[in-house]
Amino acid sequence: MQLRHLRYFVTLARARHFARAAEECGVSQPTLSSGLVALEQEFGRRLIDRDRRFIGLTAHGEAMLPWAQQILGAMGAMTAAVATTPLEGPFTLAAIPAALPLVGRFGAGLLAANPGLVLSVRSATSRTIDQALHALEIDAGITYLDQDPPEGLIAVPLVNEDYRFLTRRGGRFDDRDTIGWDEAVAQDLCLLDETMLYRRILDRRLALRGTIARPRATADSHVALFALVASGAFSAIVPDSYAPLLGGVEWARLLTLDPPEPARRVGLVVLDRDPPLPRAQAALAAARGFMIDGIYQTLPLSI
Numbered sequence: 001m002q003l004r005h006l007r008y009f010v011t012l013a014r015a016r017h018f019a020r021a022a023e024e025c026g027v028s029q030p031t032l033s034s035g036l037v038a039l040e041q042e043f044g045r046r047l048i049d050r051d052r053r054f055i056g057l058t059a060h061g062e063a064m065l066p067w068a069q070q071i072l073g074a075m076g077a078m079t080a081a082v083a084t085t086p087l088e089g090p091f092t093l094a095a096i097p098a099a100l101p102l103v104g105r106f107g108a109g110l111l112a113a114n115p116g117l118v119l120s121v122r123s124a125t126s127r128t129i130d131q132a133l134h135a136l137e138i139d140a141g142i143t144y145l146d147q148d149p150p151e152g153l154i155a156v157p158l159v160n161e162d163y164r165f166l167t168r169r170g171g172r173f174d175d176r177d178t179i180g181w182d183e184a185v186a187q188d189l190c191l192l193d194e195t196m197l198y199r200r201i202l203d204r205r206l207a208l209r210g211t212i213a214r215p216r217a218t219a220d221s222h223v224a225l226f227a228l229v230a231s232g233a234f235s236a237i238v239p240d241s242y243a244p245l246l247g248g249v250e251w252a253r254l255l256t257l258d259p260p261e262p263a264r265r266v267g268l269v270v271l272d273r274d275p276p277l278p279r280a281q282a283a284l285a286a287a288r289g290f291m292i293d294g295i296y297q298t299l300p301l302s303i
Contacts, residue, residue: 003075005039006068008032009047013065016054066135073136087282088116094124094132095142097222098198099266101241102142102158102290106268110286117282123221126197133271140283144197145265153269154280156287160263163202164243165255166226167235178258181209190217190225190234202237205261213237226252241266 004025012021012032022032040047047061048054057065091110095103100123107119124132129141133153145155165179167187173179185206191213192199206213217234219225222242228234230251237257246252268287270280 002035002038003072005035005042006072008035009039009061010065010068010072012036012048012054013057013061016056018050018054069135069137086116087114087278089118090120091117091140091279091282092120092122092138093140093142093283094122094129094138096126096129096144096198096266097123097192097196097220098144098161098239098241099142099158100222101245102266106142106158106286106290109289110282113286114282117279125195129269133269136271139270139277139279141269142266143269144201145267145269152272154272154284155267155269156284156290157265157267158287158290159241159266161266162240162263163237163257163261164240165235165257166229166238166242166246167253167255168229168232168251169253170251171232171253173253173255176255179255180258181206182211184235184237184257185211185213187235188233189213189215190219190228190236191215192222192225193218193220195220198239201264 008021008025008027011024012018015021015024018029018032022029025032027035036048043060043064045060046058047064049056049058049061091114093103093107100121103121107121111117111119122138124141126143129138129143130153132138133141142158145157165173165184167173191202194200194203203213217228219228222238225234225236225238226246229236243254246254268283268290270283271277273280
């Protein structure tokens with residue numbers, strides 16, 4: 001079995017487009033297609049449902065995908081484990097949308113200690129981060145540590161997250177510093193969609209207060225939410241980690257929600273392996289040097 005054929009297969013499953021997968025693999029589309037056919041012939045099963053375009057994986061392809069991901073990930077980890085120091089090459093970090101403001105400080109620390117690394121940042125859901133870590137597709141993730149705790153990972157808390165009410169300056173909230181939850185929920189809201197753990201946590205907290213959010217718009221990124229709020233037609237409830245980024249934005253007005261909700265821990269997660277993966281060790285070192293408002297805890301949390 002050719003490892004490059006497995007890579008073609010895994011890349012196509014992610015890209016869901018033959019031309020994009022070929023470009024990502026650095027080969028021509030006919031080369032990618034012939035490699036996939038060779039893989040199917042070797043296993044004696046049709047793995048990909050296709051016509052003139054990619055349709056999806058067959059049942060056999062779906063069953064094979066996690067194993068192919070683990071094989072490629074294990075090969076990459078083995079190569080990294082025997083590589084000479086200092087670390088070099090790509091370092092892939094995935095973060096939930098609520099934690100994206102943290103990647104700048106974390107990435108700066110990581111690259112300062114490991115100048116041979118090249119940082120690649122992805123936005124992902126908490127479930128995707130957990131799956132990608134176990135499939136060895138990413139080196140580290142930044143996600144919530146208090147909800148849906150992942151297994152087989154090592155975690156380091158980075159910050160405690162709070163909620164803020166975001167609205168456009170020039171409206172009726174200009175003379176306010178706080179807003180109650182019932183009043184906030186009654187506004188025309190735009191929120192992250194329900195695939196995002198941040199939204200599911202928010203909905204659970206609102207349910208405990210006996211209320212429910214009925215947003216008029218949803219999105220899977222905070223950039224989209226900010227654009228909606230900037231239009232003046234919507235307000236939003238966002239994590240306070242975005243406050244430093246919005247502090248100098250002319251249209252943005254942030255209010256504290258009263259009463260405050262219990263803080264949520266956000267932190268770095270890496271795969272717990274013996275022996276430890278070198279890139280995971282580098283990520284943990286960067287996380288342990290990450291301090292915001294004294295929240296950092298000195299010992300990693302195994303979860």
